[in-house]
Amino acid sequence: MHKQVLALVLTGLAVTACGGSPSGSSGSEAGASKLRVGVLFPGNLSDDGFMESSYGGYQRLEKAGQVELAKIEQVPAADYQQALSTLAAKSDLVVAFGGQTDAVLRQVAPTFPKVKFVEVGGPSDAVPLANLAYYDPKQADGGLLAGAYAALTSKSGKVAFVGGLELPAIVNTANEFAKGAKLAKDDIEVLAPQYVGDFNDVAKAKQAGQALVSGGADVFGQQLNLGRQGLVQAAGEGSGSVISGPLVKECGSETGVIGYAKTDTGAALEYAVKAALDGSWKAEQKAFGVASGLGASDLVLCGASPEVTAKLDEIKKQLASGAITTP
Numbered sequence: 238m239h240k241q242v243l244a245l246v247l248t249g250l251a252v253t254a255c256g257g258s259p260s261g262s263s264g265s266e267a268g269a270s271k272l273r274v275g276v277l278f279p280g281n282l283s284d285d286g287f288m289e290s291s292y293g294g295y296q297r298l299e300k301a302g303q304v305e306l307a308k309i310e311q312v313p314a315a316d317y318q319q320a321l322s323t324l325a326a327k328s329d330l331v332v333a334f335g336g337q338t339d340a341v342l343r344q345v346a347p348t349f350p351k352v353k354f355v356e357v358g359g360p361s362d363a364v365p366l367a368n369l370a371y372y373d374p375k376q377a378d379g380g381l382l383a384g385a386y387a388a389l390t391s392k393s394g395k396v397a398f399v400g401g402l403e404l405p406a407i408v409n410t411a412n413e414f415a416k417g418a419k420l421a422k423d424d425i426e427v428l429a430p431q432y433v434g435d436f437n438d439v440a441k442a443k444q445a446g447q448a449l450v451s452g453g454a455d456v457f458g459q460q461l462n463l464g465r466q467g468l469v470q471a472a473g474e475g476s477g478s479v480i481s482g483p484l485v486k487e488c489g490s491e492t493g494v495i496g497y498a499k500t501d502t503g504a505a506l507e508y509a510v511k512a513a514l515d516g517s518w519k520a521e522q523k524a525f526g527v528a529s530g531l532g533a534s535d536l537v538l539c540g541a542s543p544e545v546t547a548k549l550d551e552i553k554k555q556l557a558s559g560a561i562t563t564p
Contacts, residue, residue: 280311285463339356377526402435480494
């Protein structure tokens, strides 16, 4: 597979292109029939969280070799517009990961009316534009399931949630964590969620975790990336445990982790590409939660008792059927 890294002198942005045609020529110039897909990853592709999960979908598409791919990664907020415009100028489909890109994406999309845009992880109540779709990974489903699991395994009767940035989607997941905890055990105490202002700051996450441990919490839900390491450290100091995710790892490979709230955000990229290829793409709000049946959302338990497993299986069934819903 041909790969080139283009250093764009005027923008300072690095675009990695993977495909059959030279990255300096358009698809029409090269006579290529492949769909051209540009992907914006604002964060670190090795963040052990949202961006790494998203990149997994990119890698699967890269391996399949059916489309021409280009990506820009680790982009500061001030450069979102330039990065999105750069990708759109040479793409048929542009996918941006993370709700932090929303305001800029809504400005850029109308200026490229022939390009399809998708935002993964944006506001679940956002109104799609003519060429802009919103794909919701439904991290709230994982939050609800994690809250139920935390309540069912807590010995202190107190559980808590730690998030990175206080974005609407993160706050929604924290709210659903509390809802799930009460659903599983109505006398559980859910401490006020903590937002540390950064998904990757280990020290801040540890500090937040220590404060919650001091408050009596012993099982934690979270929406962090590399910062999760700090929360695990804090929980361990208090003989507590953490429900990790969105990446699922082998049970027992991480001390203090009792399960994983799976959110395969990369599946949303694959879905967008498939829809663009088969002509079914629509500017819509599309959910990828448990009820979607796409397998992108789940809760993986590590060492749970049969009773806890049965209770959580029942809640999953209710989510799948729509008897329980998350925003």
